Amino acid sequence: MNQQTPSPNGTPHRRTFLKTAATAVAAPYFVPASVFGATAPSNRVNLGMVGLGNQGMLNLKLFLENKDCTVLAVCDVNRGSYGYKEPKDFYGRDPAREMVEKAYAKKAPGGSYKGCDAYTDFREVLSRDDIDAVVLTTPDHWHGVMTIKAAEAGKDIYCEKPLGLTIAEQIAMAESVRKHNRILQTGSHERSxxxxxxxxxxxxxxxxxxxxxxxxxxxxxxxxxxxxxxxxxxxxxxxxxxxxxxxxxxxxxxxxxxxxxxxxxxxxxxxxxxxxxxxxxxxxxxxxxxxxxxxxxxxxxxxxxxxxxxxxxxxxxxxxxxxxxxxxxxxxxxxxxxxxxxxxxxxxxxxxxxxxxxxxxxxxxxxxxxxxxxxxxQYRSNADHHQNFLDCVRSRKEPNAPxxxxxxxxxxxxxxxxxxxxxxxxxxxxxxxxxxxxxxxxxxxxxxxxxxxxxxx
Ligand SMILES: NC(=O)c1ccc[n+]([C@@H]2O[C@H](COP(=O)([O-])OP(=O)(O)OC[C@H]3O[C@@H](n4cnc5c(N)ncnc54)[C@H](O)[C@@H]3O)[C@@H](O)[C@H]2O)c1
The missing domain is CATH 3.30.360.10 (Dihydrodipicolinate Reductase; domain 2)
Structure with a gap:
């Protein structure tokens, strides 16, 4: 795992958080396990979502419904705007953070939740040692660079299809994923x-x-x-x-x-x-x-x-x-x-x-x-494909679309x-x-x- 760096938005990292909890200092973002469902917190996969547009918001919605993961961070170079696939679509990192907070607030006893950081630069997501995996839903020209940097940072990767922009880049992606022993699921969800x-x-x-x-x-x-x-x-x-x-x-x-x-x-x-x-x-x-x-x-x-x-x-x-x-x-x-x-x-x-x-x-x-x-x-392709990814992150088995x-x-x-x-x-x-x-x-x-x-x- 990479060195711990301060979270730009002030949210404690996993190590800091555990230390804080151990000394019984009230952490501002403490959330009871019930918020995320039955799976033990230590077994849940902590996710950073990168790219929150047309497909990224769908991926986010489905991961928020999944009891086996927690979305800790969202990242997009667009703060929030219209101009996506449909004129009514208002997407980007702020609407995404709002979606996370609303989803988890519904399950929180106090009815409110503030525990999702929003970033512009994906490297800040990769530098957090409490994030286990990233979901890359950016345009294709970013898939290669982000996958390789994520693998180097010790993150598992859900990378949207098509895997990369070029054949040479894809070969480098595969080499990097294997070299760093990461799980990568390609978003061709029919495989699930x-x-x-x-x-x-x-x-x-x-x-x-x-x-x-x-x-x-x-x-x-x-x-x-x-x-x-x-x-x-x-x-x-x-x-x-x-x-x-x-x-x-x-x-x-x-x-x-x-x-x-x-x-x-x-x-x-x-x-x-x-x-x-x-x-x-x-x-x-x-x-x-x-x-x-x-x-x-x-x-x-x-x-x-x-x-x-x-x-x-x-x-x-x-x-x-x-x-x-x-x-x-x-x-x-x-x-x-x-x-x-x-x-x-x-x-x-x-x-x-x-x-x-x-x-x-x-x-x-x-x-x-x-x-x-x-x-x-049945047509749960996306959700089943996400589930297969989370299962493989925990079991270290090959996913359906490596x-x-x-x-x-x-x-x-x-x-x-x-x-x-x-x-x-x-x-x-x-x-x-x-x-x-x-x-x-x-x-x-x-x-x-x-x-x-x-x-x-
Ligand atoms: N699996 C599927 O069925 C499916 C369906 C649609 C799209 N996709 C794939 O998802 C990917 C995104 O497509 P889309 O339609 O959602 O595009 P989009 O343009 O609607 O969304 C992409 C988002 O990524 C953001 N972004 C760009 N560069 C970034 C960076 N450096 N860091 C963080 N965020 C960045 C953009 O601002 C935008 O919000 C593509 O690779 C596409 O092929 C998959």
């Missing part, structure tokens, strides 16, 4: 969904015969960004923009660069391919049993982009094919998805719906014969993006994790990006 597990096990058991094609879908851009000639905007006083950019290149501020919309710009994310592909292509990898490897070729069928100079530079429409050594081809297409992932085999088809709530087999007898007619339409799985699945997204941006077909060596063939040099340059200032991994 029993319906999807059954479907993938059915495919792997040979129920539809030899699989020759897998079709996956990604959604279209669901936001409109400014076109060429867009004008920079003043940075709002709620936002630490430099810390939002972090490892990404220096760039003038525009509101559509940041909250939620970052996903449409390759400096911060991998477009909808990485956003949705970290779910749908992840299921393809799971069903094919290729979690420790990948394709040997990627081919862009088509890709469409907004005019040069648009703020959103990620492809609006893509179709690419990933070919595996076994001959199976995985396709990814931009669509209005009603299907998330469809496995086509010699003897049948397994189709997983877009919400990953259920699946059908063609013929239906495959599901009947497997005794799966009564698979419940760092290598997150890496291999997100790699498919990055390969698709590289082929879409360069056009054409590329060989890929899944062992060396390098492009092969005549255009390999250009493509290999896209395995990593230059990171700004101190934010290099």
């Amino acid at each position: 969904n029993p319906v999807i597990r059954s479907a993938c096990e059915l495919v792997r058991s040979g129920a539809i015969g030899k699989v020759h094609r897998v079709v996956t879908n990604v959604g279209r851009h669901n936001k409109v960004g400014p076109g060429p000639g867009w004008e920079p905007m003043p940075v709002p006083d709620t936002l630490d923009y430099d810390l939002w950019l972090g490892p990404a290149p220096e760039a003038p501020y525009h509101k559509d660069r940041c909250l939620y919309n970052f996903r449409f710009n390759y400096d911060y994310a991998g477009g909808q391919v990485a956003n949705f592909g970290a779910h749908s292509l992840d299921i393809a990898q799971w069903g094919l049993g290729t979690d420790d490897t990948g394709p040997v070729q990627v081919e862009s069928v088509y890709a469409d982009f907004l005019p040069e100079g648009s703020l959103f530079n990620a492809a609006t429409y893509t179709h690419f094919r990933l070919k595996y050594a076994s001959g199976v081809v995985v396709e990814s297409m931009t669509a209005e998805p009603s299907v998330r992932c469809l496995f086509e085999g010699e003897d049948g088809v397994i189709r997983i719906d877009n919400q990953a709530r259920n699946f059908v087999t063609i013929p239906g007898s495959i599901k009947v014969e497997a005794g799966l007619t009564d698979v419940p339409e 760092v290598e799985i997150g890496h291999r699945s997100a790699t498919l997204c990055h390969l698709g993006n590289i082929a879409s941006r360069l056009g054409g077909k590329f060989g890929w060596d899944p062992t060396a994790q390098r492009f092969t063939g005549s255009r390999a040099e250009t493509a290999n340059e896209m395995l990593a990006v230059k990171q700004r200032g101190v934010w290099t991994v």
Whole structure:
């Protein structure tokens, strides 16, 4: 564990707190165990939540409902503002702290609770020795730096999908997590969904015969960004923009660069391919049993982009094919998805719906014969995935979506993006994790990006 440093907001750290309690000095933030439910305090996982936007607030809400953890800190470079996915969404570190205090106050005997610190700089969260694990729900360009620093600080990590911004960064993340013996759960929550597990096990058991094609879908851009000639905007006083950019290149501020919309710009994310592909292509990898490897070729069928100079530079429409050594081809297409992932085999088809709530087999007898007619339409994916993470933090067992799985699945997204941006077909060596063939040099340059200032991994 790292050195104890003073908490910037004055809340005692675990060591200080225990000392204080032992000398019977009234601690201002003392909260009875009943506030957090039945689990003994020593067994609860203390969490720091980093990134409290669209998905971060959902993660926070679910962890607050979980009796096996306590949220001690929230951290966001945005103090609090509108401008997230929906106009009514008011998110950031202050609304997040308020959510924590309200949730725990409901269970506190006095009806009030003040025990959650709010930070702008995640390094202050990492420096607290009373925090066991961090939940990283920041834009993708931050996942690598934060994961590596968290692992070095001895924290376990729930890292949202896609695992990282680039393949090179993801390899470094995996190395760091293993070197420091940390638990990392990637946020591809279908891995904890029993319906999807059954479907993938059915495919792997040979129920539809030899699989020759897998079709996956990604959604279209669901936001409109400014076109060429867009004008920079003043940075709002709620936002630490430099810390939002972090490892990404220096760039003038525009509101559509940041909250939620970052996903449409390759400096911060991998477009909808990485956003949705970290779910749908992840299921393809799971069903094919290729979690420790990948394709040997990627081919862009088509890709469409907004005019040069648009703020959103990620492809609006893509179709690419990933070919595996076994001959199976995985396709990814931009669509209005009603299907998330469809496995086509010699003897049948397994189709997983877009919400990953259920699946059908063609013929239906495959599901009947497997005794799966009564698979419940459970959909607690996120909460179950969080629970699996907390369980593994305590047991030190492998979680359902460990760092290598997150890496291999997100790699498919990055390969698709590289082929879409360069056009054409590329060989890929899944062992060396390098492009092969005549255009390999250009493509290999896209395995990593230059990171700004101190934010290099
Ligand atoms: N598992 C899922 O189903 C799911 C769904 C949506 C999003 N996500 C993932 O969650 C991540 C965030 O997406 P979102 O839609 O919530 O984005 P968002 O823009 O709504 O939220 C990101 C938050 O991170 C904050 N942030 C940025 N840099 C920070 C830093 N250095 N320190 C602390 N906070 C920082 C931003 O201010 C913002 O509040 C992405 O990686 C995305 O792919 C996962």
